[in-house]
Amino acid sequence: MTDINQLKYSYSLRLGDNAWILSHRLAEWCSNGPILEEDLALTNLALDLIGRAQGFYKYAAELEGKGKSEDDIAYRRNERQYFNNLIMEMPNGNFADTIARQLYVSVFEYYFFRELKNSKDETFAALAAKTLKEVKYHMAHAADWTIRLGDGTEESHKKMQKALNELWMYTGELFEMNDVDSELMAQGVSVDLSMLKPKWEQHIIDVLKEATLAQPEDIYMQTGSRQGIHTEHLGHILGDMQYLQRAYPDAKW
Amino acid sequence: MNNENTALAQDERLRSFEEYVGEGKAIEPRDWMPEGYRSHLIRQISQHAHSEVIGMQPEGNWITRAPSIRAKQILLAKIQDEGGHGLYLYSAAETLGISREEMLEQLQTGKAKYSNIFNYPSLTWADIGAIGWLVDGAAIVNQVSLQRTSYGPYSRAMVRICKEESFHQRQGYEIMANMMKGTPEQREMAQDAMNRWWWPSLMMFGPHDGDSPHSADAFRWKIKRHSNDELRQKFIDKTVQQAEVIGLTIPDADLKWNEETGHYDHGEINWDEFYRVIKGNGPLNKQRIAHHIKAHEEGAWVREAAQAYKQKQAQKYN
Numbered sequence: 001m002t003d004i005n006q007l008k009y010s011y012s013l014r015l016g017d018n019a020w021i022l023s024h025r026l027a028e029w030c031s032n033g034p035i036l037e038e039d040l041a042l043t044n045l046a047l048d049l050i051g052r053a054q055g056f057y058k059y060a061a062e063l064e065g066k067g068k069s070e071d072d073i074a075y076r077r078n079e080r081q082y083f084n085n086l087i088m089e090m091p092n093g094n095f096a097d098t099i100a101r102q103l104y105v106s107v108f109e110y111y112f113f114r115e116l117k118n119s120k121d122e123t124f125a126a127l128a129a130k131t132l133k134e135v136k137y138h139m140a141h142a143a144d145w146t147i148r149l150g151d152g153t154e155e156s157h158k159k160m161q162k163a164l165n166e167l168w169m170y171t172g173e174l175f176e177m178n179d180v181d182s183e184l185m186a187q188g189v190s191v192d193l194s195m196l197k198p199k200w201e202q203h204i205i206d207v208l209k210e211a212t213l214a215q216p217e218d219i220y221m222q223t224g225s226r227q228g229i230h231t232e233h234l235g236h237i238l239g240d241m242q243y244l245q246r247a248y249p250d251a252k253w
Numbered sequence: 254m255n256n257e258n259t260a261l262a263q264d265e266r267l268r269s270f271e272e273y274v275g276e277g278k279a280i281e282p283r284d285w286m287p288e289g290y291r292s293h294l295i296r297q298i299s300q301h302a303h304s305e306v307i308g309m310q311p312e313g314n315w316i317t318r319a320p321s322i323r324a325k326q327i328l329l330a331k332i333q334d335e336g337g338h339g340l341y342l343y344s345a346a347e348t349l350g351i352s353r354e355e356m357l358e359q360l361q362t363g364k365a366k367y368s369n370i371f372n373y374p375s376l377t378w379a380d381i382g383a384i385g386w387l388v389d390g391a392a393i394v395n396q397v398s399l400q401r402t403s404y405g406p407y408s409r410a411m412v413r414i415c416k417e418e419s420f421h422q423r424q425g426y427e428i429m430a431n432m433m434k435g436t437p438e439q440r441e442m443a444q445d446a447m448n449r450w451w452w453p454s455l456m457m458f459g460p461h462d463g464d465s466p467h468s469a470d471a472f473r474w475k476i477k478r479h480s481n482d483e484l485r486q487k488f489i490d491k492t493v494q495q496a497e498v499i500g501l502t503i504p505d506a507d508l509k510w511n512e513e514t515g516h517y518d519h520g521e522i523n524w525d526e527f528y529r530v531i532k533g534n535g536p537l538n539k540q541r542i543a544h545h546i547k548a549h550e551e552g553a554w555v556r557e558a559a560q561a562y563k564q565k566q567a568q569k570y571n
Contacts (some may be wrong), residue, residue: 026323030313030332031544034552036306036343040336047329054322071321096556151565152558159554237317244320244378251436253320253378253428 001064004187007062010083010180011190013073014226015127016056017084019058020074022105023049025092026235034095042098048134055127061169079235080228087170089233093163096149097155101113102142107203108174109135110198118232120188143207150211157212164208165216172221175200279405279521284542290474294404295349296365297476299356302342305335305366307360307541311375312384320378321568328381328425333381334417341413345406351404361546363533368392370453372535379432379439379446379453385425387454387492395458427496433499440500447496448504455519456527458485489517 001009011166026046033039057070092098113135116128149160175193184190205215224230244253273280273359280286312332343353355558359365370388375381384403399411432443459465459481471477489508496503507520530538 002433025315025327027316030316030329031306031309032548032551034337034548034555036340038552038555039309040333040340043329043333043336047326049335050322050326050329054326057322071323074322075320095552148562149555149558152562153554155554156558156561210546240317243318248438251320251439253324253431 005045005065007180007184007197008124008189009060011184012056012060012124013065014083014180016053016060016073017082018088018105019056020053021082021084021234021237022088022101023047023053024241025088025090025101026098028092029098038095045102045141047140048138051135052127052131055130059123059127071157071245075242077187079230079238080231082234082238083225083228084234085170085174085225086222086231087167087174089231089237090167090170091233094159095145096159096163099142099145099149100160101119102138103146103164103204103207104167104171104174105137106138106142107207108171108196108200111203112191112201113183115191115196119190124189146207146213147211150213159199160211161213166211168218169220169222173223173225174228176223178226228232271473274403277401277475278403279408280403281405287474289470290476291349293470293474293476294407295346295351297471298342298346298349298367298407299351299359300368302339303347303360303365304371305342305375307367307371307545308335308388308412309339309543310544311371311373312381314375315378315381318378319381324428331385331421331424334421338410338414338417341410342407345404345410348406357549361542361549363542366531367541368457369527369530369535370450370457372530372538372541373449373453374536376449377442377446379429379442380450382425382432382443383446383450386429386495387425387450388457389418389421389425389459390492391454391457391488393422394484394491396486398477398479401475401478409430426499429501430499433501440508444501447501452522452526453506455489455522458482458488460524460527486516489519493517 023046026042026049029039029046030043031039033042053074054070057073061068061070061073069161083099090097090101110132113128113132116124117132119125119128149156151157156187175197177193181190181193185192208215266285270280270287270290272287280290280529309332316325316329316332319328343356346356347353354540356365360367375384390511396415400408400415402408402411415429429443429447432439462468462480462482465481468477468480493503493508505520507518509518511518529535533539
């Protein structure tokens with residue numbers, strides 16, 4: 001791999017992993033939603049994310065040039081070789097926990113893909129343009145529910161606030177950059193994440209205000225994903241996800 | 254005198270209703286219908302809706318373990334379709350004057366049934382293939398016949414649902430076909446799923462015609478157009494050939510082609526098992542309902558919040 005392809009590979013993997021791991025969590029809602037309509041809505045988000053993951057994994061495999069498939073990328077790596085942000089692997093918890101995760105992530109993704117759409121890398125730009133359309137819906141869904149739960153009953157307000165507070169510490173690393181970012185940014189390929197943070201924060205504040213909820217306090221931000229250091233949850237996700245591929249390595253499904 | 258008149262008017266109405274239906278015309282929600290027709294349809298449509306919804310559980314059991322990106326996508330989309338069918342059918346039943354809440358309560362208290370087949374466990378990935386191919390395959394045979402059922406909203410729901418089910422059936426068959434082309438372990442897995450799902454799939458069509466409790470009215474009112482045994486035979490005839498093509502064996506020693514009838518003869522179905530599972534003593538009856546109740550109860554605060562928010566908004570803008 002040339003240097004530039006190596007960098008793009010890492011970037012593509014990161015974006016693919018975010019979508020792939022979050023889709024896994026959302027799919028766990030199947031048959032568990034609070035109403036049938038919402039069961040379908042959450043798994044619909046999962047389907048969008050699976051499609052997105054497939055796009056970025058396919059590109060990663062292409063950049064790597066070792067003849068791997070997108071399935072090899074998704075199913076044959078270990079815990080330390082995943083680069084999704086920690087927030088993606090957080091358990092679904094109750095419905096408010098899932099909505100808080102969706103709010104933080106989809107607002108971030110909205111601003112992110114809006115920028116990546118202008119990437120000088122054509123594949124990234126095309127994938128971003130397609131993703132952006134979906135993310136707008138994801139963001140509206142999350143904001144609507146945040147407002148409904150925040151301004152619903154006393155119980156829902158409490159649950160929503162607690163969920164937002166607990167996940168806040170995983171939002172910092174969404175904006176974290178390393179050498180991959182700076183080198184790709186220099187070539188107009190990647191997004192300057194530091195620029196996104198104020199927009200993201202303002203957007204979240206606006207939603208929370210309408211929802212009669214308070215912005216969580218900044219106490220400590222957990223990081224690790226850029227180095228492939230995760231929470232304990234990821235290993236279990238992979239154990240489930242990769243079971244058949246690992247148990248029957250020669251099988252095609 | 255008055256009562257007599259009313260009774261006469263009722264008879265007259267019933268007669269013209271049956272005549273109308275007899276001509277193959279559709280009944281719509283606002284049309285007069287006999288109470289027996291209404292309650293038969295509510296039972297049948299809600300049972301159908303519940304089957305779609307409970308069916309999400311055995312398939313959902315494999316989503317997080319689907320073996321490829323494409324497999325995961327297809328499975329998740331399929332389950333979504335089933336959930337959508339559930340919604341669609343609940344709405345059709347609501348046109349007959351029952352609410353979704355009432356239907357869910359009937360499901361959770363065991364008053365309403367759902368398809369027996371979903372009380373069986375999905376144990377391996379091949380079961381996902383078998384469910385799509387056999388269970389959806391059996392459902393289609395039944396549903397195709399219901400496309401011309403006499404109640405308009407139900408018939409229209411069936412037309413739409415059949416289109417999607419035939420996709421599911423093909424996708425299930427593809428899983429089985431791929432596994433039969435695969436490693437010895439995969440072939441073994443596929444045959445094992447075939448062995449476990451074949452008989453329960455045949456039971457999906459219900460008891461033999463002579464033992465089917467609700468049939469007479471259903472035929473007269475054109476809710477039902479083909480008998481259980483007729484539909485079962487149709488399913489067997491088409492499925493045996495599909496199994497042969499990919500090298501799967503039907504687990505029935507008595508199965509053989511009958512030149513005279515032009516159909517496959519088959520062994521006797523274990524009706525003791527059928528009635529035992531219907532009565533609640535299948536492998537997973539209790540778990541399926543417990544799962545549904547748990548999700549429903551855990552979601553209660555969300556539904557309350559949505560309702561409270563809606564009321565607040567209504568007050569704000571009124």
